Amino acid sequence: MAPVTSERSILFVHAHPDDEVIGTGATMARYAAAGARVTLVTCTLGEEGEIHVPALAGLAAAEADQLGGYRIGELAASCAALGVADHRFLGGAGRYRDSGMMGDPANDAPRCFWRADLDEAAGHLVAVLREVRPQVLVTYDPNGFYGHPDHIQAHRVAMRAAELAGPDAPRKIYWTAVPLSALQAGIENFRGASDNPFAGVERAEDLPFGTPDAEVHAAVAAPEHQEAKLAALRAHATQVPASSWLFSMATNFGAGFLGVEHYRLAAGTPGAGAGPHGWETDLFAGLDT
Numbered sequence: 001m002a003p004v005t006s007e008r009s010i011l012f013v014h015a016h017p018d019d020e021v022i023g024t025g026a027t028m029a030r031y032a033a034a035g036a037r038v039t040l041v042t043c044t045l046g047e048e049g050e051i052h053v054p055a056l057a058g059l060a061a062a063e064a065d066q067l068g069g070y071r072i073g074e075l076a077a078s079c080a081a082l083g084v085a086d087h088r089f090l091g092g093a094g095r096y097r098d099s100g101m102m103g104d105p106a107n108d109a110p111r112c113f114w115r116a117d118l119d120e121a122a123g124h125l126v127a128v129l130r131e132v133r134p135q136v137l138v139t140y141d142p143n144g145f146y147g148h149p150d151h152i153q154a155h156r157v158a159m160r161a162a163e164l165a166g167p168d169a170p171r172k173i174y175w176t177a178v179p180l181s182a183l184q185a186g187i188e189n190f191r192g193a194s195d196n197p198f199a200g201v202e203r204a205e206d207l208p209f210g211t212p213d214a215e216v217h218a219a220v221a222a223p224e225h226q227e228a229k230l231a232a233l234r235a236h237a238t239q240v241p242a243s244s245w246l247f248s249m250a251t252n253f254g255a256g257f258l259g260v261e262h263y264r265l266a267a268g269t270p271g272a273g274a275g276p277h278g279w280e281t282d283l284f285a286g287l288d289t
């Protein structure tokens, strides 16, 4: 197990550049601002992504295939906005290629992350675990939150690395989550809006990525870091256009949406909770660091 030290260390494992912000940006900014060691490992460069900046359309995978390199810069700007200084690519920049959405031909590319050897990929992450010795590890649930192959593989690699790390394993492992109650509030809030990301959906249970409130264990509230999260989202301009529902969510909901991020505890002992659900408010709760 990672030693109990005075320095808090937390490791985030994400699939593509931009995932770090969408699911965990406020949490990362909060712990970085509080002086914890925050390490981000991103598993691919996002080479197969869309491009919402017309002037950059020629970088697409089917064109010059330069989007991955460009997204390295977007990710650096995002980490700067969040105050995250320690960012790595799994196995080094370019080691694992973006696999595309489930069923895409890119799933069959020889270097794609979806086809990676699990223990080889996990071995790269074990080296990071042994170096930064996080008490807390954050990644996705077994469905990769929404079923993207790289997200599913990031989950598998992170969980395998924790197994292989032995005494250097994190003491708590969390999976990102969005409570069904928060999704239902979003559905109600956007009902009738022209930019409704929930158009056609009446029940949160019908979405492929909600978590029953009873299966959520932590809510990290960092509304004071919503502006940093918005700046980090803007850094990912090829993926997150100015018209994105994420920005309208921030406008409609205020910091109560983007500034609060939820997690399921997949391993370790829950610490003290608070509020109506008894959710932890600190991912280090219960760790005598």
Ligand SMILES: CC(=O)N[C@H]1[C@@H](O[C@@H]2[C@H](O)[C@H](O)[C@@H](O)[C@H](O)[C@H]2O)O[C@H](CO)[C@@H](O)[C@@H]1O
Pocket (backbone or CB within 6 Å): 016, 017, 018, 019, 022, 046, 047, 048, 049, 050, 098, 099, 100, 101, 148, 239
């Ligand atoms: C948030 C996330 O994981 N983004 C991935 C995802 O992007 C989606 C993809 O481009 C899809 O074709 C779009 O319809 C959808 O709106 C996007 O969110 O998959 C990309 C390809 O693997 C990946 O690069 C991107 O980071």
Ligand SMILES: [Zn+2]
Pocket (backbone or CB within 6 Å): 015, 016, 019, 148, 151
């Ligand atoms: Zn992703």
